Amino acid sequence: MEIQLENVENPICKGINLRVKSGEMLVIAGRTGVGKTTLLNIIAGLTPYKGRILFNGKPIDHLPPEKRQVGYMFQNQLLFPHMSVWENVAFPLKAKGLKGEVLKRRVKEALELMGISELSDRYPSTLSGGEAQRVALARTIATMPKLLLLDEPFSKVDLGTAKRLRLHLKRIQRQMGITTLFVTHNLQEAFEMGDRIALMEEGRIQQIGTPEELLFSPANHSVSSYFGNPNIFCCSGQKGLPFGLAQADLGSFSLIVPWSGKRILKVAFFPWNVYLSQDPPPGPNVNRFKGKIKEVEKVGALIKAKVQIGEDFITVELEDSTLKQMDLREEKEVYVIIPLRWIKTFEAEDGV
Amino acid sequence: MKKNLWGLIPIGVALLVWELLIRLKAFPQALLPGPWDVFLTFIELLKSGELGVALLRSSIRVFLGLFLGACFGFFLGLLMGTKRSLETWFSPLLSILYPIPALGWLPLLILWLGIGEKLPIALIFICSFFPVLYNTLRGIKEVPQELIWASKVLGASNLRTLREVILPLALPNILTGLRLEAGMAWRTVLASEMIAIPSGIGAMMWKAESLMRVDVIIVSLAILGIACFFTERFFIWLEKRCLKWKSN
Numbered sequence: 001m002e003i004q005l006e007n008v009e010n011p012i013c014k015g016i017n018l019r020v021k022s023g024e025m026l027v028i029a030g031r032t033g034v035g036k037t038t039l040l041n042i043i044a045g046l047t048p049y050k051g052r053i054l055f056n057g058k059p060i061d062h063l064p065p066e067k068r069q070v071g072y073m074f075q076n077q078l079l080f081p082h083m084s085v086w087e088n089v090a091f092p093l094k095a096k097g098l099k100g101e102v103l104k105r106r107v108k109e110a111l112e113l114m115g116i117s118e119l120s121d122r123y124p125s126t127l128s129g130g131e132a133q134r135v136a137l138a139r140t141i142a143t144m145p146k147l148l149l150l151d152e153p154f155s156k157v158d159l160g161t162a163k164r165l166r167l168h169l170k171r172i173q174r175q176m177g178i179t180t181l182f183v184t185h186n187l188q189e190a191f192e193m194g195d196r197i198a199l200m201e202e203g204r205i206q207q208i209g210t211p212e213e214l215l216f217s218p219a220n221h222s223v224s225s226y227f228g229n230p231n232i233f234c235c236s237g238q239k240g241l242p243f244g245l246a247q248a249d250l251g252s253f254s255l256i257v258p259w260s261g262k263r264i265l266k267v268a269f270f271p272w273n274v275y276l277s278q279d280p281p282p283g284p285n286v287n288r289f290k291g292k293i294k295e296v297e298k299v300g301a302l303i304k305a306k307v308q309i310g311e312d313f314i315t316v317e318l319e320d321s322t323l324k325q326m327d328l329r330e331e332k333e334v335y336v337i338i339p340l341r342w343i344k345t346f347e348a349e350d351g352v
Numbered sequence: 353m354k355k356n357l358w359g360l361i362p363i364g365v366a367l368l369v370w371e372l373l374i375r376l377k378a379f380p381q382a383l384l385p386g387p388w389d390v391f392l393t394f395i396e397l398l399k400s401g402e403l404g405v406a407l408l409r410s411s412i413r414v415f416l417g418l419f420l421g422a423c424f425g426f427f428l429g430l431l432m433g434t435k436r437s438l439e440t441w442f443s444p445l446l447s448i449l450y451p452i453p454a455l456g457w458l459p460l461l462i463l464w465l466g467i468g469e470k471l472p473i474a475l476i477f478i479c480s481f482f483p484v485l486y487n488t489l490r491g492i493k494e495v496p497q498e499l500i501w502a503s504k505v506l507g508a509s510n511l512r513t514l515r516e517v518i519l520p521l522a523l524p525n526i527l528t529g530l531r532l533e534a535g536m537a538w539r540t541v542l543a544s545e546m547i548a549i550p551s552g553i554g555a556m557m558w559k560a561e562s563l564m565r566v567d568v569i570i571v572s573l574a575i576l577g578i579a580c581f582f583t584e585r586f587f588i589w590l591e592k593r594c595l596k597w598k599s600n
Contacts, residue, residue: 078501084597
């Protein structure tokens with residue numbers, strides 16, 4: 001289902017124009033309190049607004065929330081505490097008039113899809129954060145909605161669980177082809193999940209585009225400042241390789257990057273997508289380099305390190321907890337691994 | 353179970369001390385008969401059927417009054433909780449009427465209804481109506497708005513949201529209100545029977561007072577205590593049954 005917002009306004013959201021293609025996952029990113037949740041509430045029909053919203057070209061502004069048939073997963077999960085997991089998932093299906101064997105089958109399918117069949121008799125108060133999140137997701141997608149609204153769905157679970165759930169969600173979303181609006185304040189999540197990203201600030205959408213477009217061609221200062229300090233390198237030369245890859249020369253080192261055939265101008269990757277290892281990592285020697293730690297800085301639960309490779313520096317961000325055993329200190333030699341899938345390239349418009 | 357049995361020990365000790373004091377003639381027997389004599393009076397009242405009839409009459413009044421009061425209170429609470437205009441209208445009235453003790457209505461009700469079966473029922477009605485109304489209203493208001501939103505977004509109509517989300521979540525408050533007022537209903541029935549109607553446990557006590565039958569008064573008080581206890585237990589059981597999800 002294609003979604004279109006035309007001049008949508010309310011006291012928090014200002015002049016929102018947006019078009020989400022059928023089956024697309026659009027991430028609405030931005031700092032806390034910029035109006036992301038309000039935008040979802042508007043689309044779900046929970047908050048009054050001016051302007052027009054169209055589902056597949058038809059205006060739906062007159063419809064109350066229960067008639068809009070969107071799947072909305074709230075930030076706080078909002079499971080019904082007096083219902084078991086089974087009853088929670090069955091709730092939207094019953095509201096649609098399903099009963100008997102069909103109802104049972106559909107609940108079973110939704111529970112199996114999220115891998116939580118064994119939880120069906122439990123009550124929400126007995127679930128862990130990750131389990132509750134899965135139940136909420138199962139309940140949201142049980143009715144196979146044409147539009148999915150997800151408000152910071154993984155903010156209440158630990159990082160490992162969030163990562164697993166993100167992959168799971170992305171797979172399901174692709175499989176079912178549900179148009180999805182995914183709200184997050186987490187930049188890493190935005191880049192991992194989004195086909196496109198809409199960056200919001202002060203109730204307005206600052207820029208919509210692919211992750212690469214936002215990263216390499218930020219529309220204004222607020223967009224570029226949101227990204228912090230990604231590792232961006234200018235490409236001085238390139239060599240085409242098979243399978244849509246190219247070798248990009250970036251000064252002191254070369255990276256294997258995804259390539260569409262055009263001239264590569266810049267290459268970027270985020271500090272949290274870079275891995276460090278004390279020993280030579282196993283596997284093929286692709287995008288791995290020996291470097292020397294030059295700076296280590298602790299920022300909250302994270303460690304930021306600057307690693308020197310030849311004459312260049314790479315910023316790396318690591319979780320403090322997972323790296324307790326690694327004795328990170330300045331002048332130590334480490335191996336740097338830059339996974340191919342997280343590398344973004346900026347290519348020239350005019351071809352090779 | 354074990355805990356309950358331990359609780360019986362202090363009662364046994366109190367009865368023993370009481371019997372001992374009577375045997376030692378510490379009190380004139382006419383003013384305080386011993387527990388054994390009281391027990392014999394209890395058996396005698398039971399055999400004659402007097403106690404059974406009195407208890408039945410009082411119980412019917414308590415049950416009817418509580419039932420009607422709870423039904424009306426719940427219904428009006430529901431309307432006020434779901435229609436803001438009704439809440440705005442009735443809230444000030446409720447704030448004034450709710451704090452008046454049920455027995456405060458007695459003189460007025462005697463004049464309006466006369467002395468008869470309706471009087472204690474009307475008193476107990478008032479006794480349960482206002483608390484149930486208040487607690488239903490509060491229970492509904494305390495259901496988080498987000499859960500109501502969630503229900504609507506999941507496709508539930510207003511009626512389904514009320515039936516399956518709002519009411520079950522308001523139930524703890526409603527049941528607590530009922531439990532607290534059930535004991536009060538017994539106290540009210542006793543008072544109204546003493547003052548206004550010549551039947552039931554209260555009337556039996558009042559008659560016993562004029563005949564200096566302290567043993568009958570003590571039997572009546574004990575029966576009242578036990579009735580209150582079991583009514584409250586019933587509501588606790590009901591709360592546990594209806595609110596399984598809370599204890600889980």
